[in-house]
Amino acid sequence: MKISEVSKAAELPVSTIRYYEKMGIIPDEYMLRDPNNYRVYDDNIVNYLEVVKTSVDLGFSIGEIRGMIDGVGCSLEEQTRLLQEKIDEIETAQQKLDKAKTYLSDLISSGTVCEEGFGKSS
Amino acid sequence: MKISEVSKAAELPVSTIRYYEKMGIIPDEYMLRDPNNYRVYDDNIVNYLEVVKTSVDLGFSIGEIRGMIDGVGCSLEEQTRLLQEKIDEIETAQQKLDKAKTYLSDLISSGTVCEEGFGKSS
DNA sequence: CTAAACTATGAACCATGGTTTATAGCAAGC
DNA sequence: GCTTGCTATAAACCATGGTTCATAGTTTAG
Numbered sequence: 362m363k364i365s366e367v368s369k370a371a372e373l374p375v376s377t378i379r380y381y382e383k384m385g386i387i388p389d390e391y392m393l394r395d396p397n398n399y400r401v402y403d404d405n406i407v408n409y410l411e412v413v414k415t416s417v418d419l420g421f422s423i424g425e426i427r428g429m430i431d432g433v434g435c436s437l438e439e440q441t442r443l444l445q446e447k448i449d450e451i452e453t454a455q456q457k458l459d460k461a462k463t464y465l466s467d468l469i470s471s472g473t474v475c476e477e478g479f480g481k482s483s
Numbered sequence: 484m485k486i487s488e489v490s491k492a493a494e495l496p497v498s499t500i501r502y503y504e505k506m507g508i509i510p511d512e513y514m515l516r517d518p519n520n521y522r523v524y525d526d527n528i529v530n531y532l533e534v535v536k537t538s539v540d541l542g543f544s545i546g547e548i549r550g551m552i553d554g555v556g557c558s559l560e561e562q563t564r565l566l567q568e569k570i571d572e573i574e575t576a577q578q579k580l581d582k583a584k585t586y587l588s589d590l591i592s593s594g595t596v597c598e599e600g601f602g603k604s605s
Numbered sequence: 606c607t608a609a610a611c612t613a614t615g616a617a618c619c620a621t622g623g624t625t626t627a628t629a630g631c632a633a634g635c
Numbered sequence: 636g637c638t639t640g641c642t643a644t645a646a647a648c649c650a651t652g653g654t655t656c657a658t659a660g661t662t663t664a665g
Contacts, residue, residue, distance in 0.1 A: 365611070376654055379613090384652085397661060399612055419583035423652070444587045451584050455577060461541035462573045465566045487641070498624055501643090506622085519631055521642055545622070 362402045371410040384423045386413060388430060484524045493532035506545045508535060508552060
């Protein structure tokens, strides 16, 4: 497939696919160059990009995704450790969001939005 | 107080304080200029910056904080609506994190990290 | 054969949240 | 009065995640 076909199938802009390649998250085996230097993709690239999209949607950064690709060769224990690390990060983020929610809910229920929040010194 | 004193008291770099001013989140009443053009701050700036830090920590963007400052003059109903909007965003973010956590936990428990995640097509 | 459509590249651009740098004025100690 | 230290400004720089642009080669349809 050519890049525009991949773009349609994976629902990602052509520019993003080239960007992902530049960022190192398109494993070599999914792409080769034809004699014109055009990128030619394996059909599996579409499923692969779905996984990438899911990962991005789940909050993984490009760097983390690259780390996971690079980590495919490492031990199951190591892979599990990396995933657990991410889960811990997620839990920390959840606690922070919970705090934020409580803070905002309290502001609303106290009815003192202006005074407690960004009320000016006047 | 001069900017470096505020910096120490509020535990924010001098550069960040100037940046916040440029971004419009330092209300005028907290600062004036002395004859040398140096910034001179009201002592209340420290408490104000604590609120800003809390807000940033809670996930508010600079733009949102500016919006809240600008909104201080608007009705309580409007302020409450803005806060509720943010709470809704937080809940959406929490649901996303929950999904991510479940996804990762399932990967670990299934023991198929490589195959299901970024396993290469090989 | 020519023009439209698609591909390639590198570089510039956008937003976000700052930090760093370059250049210069001001201030206080010795 | 001179050095050190603090202040000022604008502009450049960093990372992140892309998008857009300029320029050029390729391919395909009429």
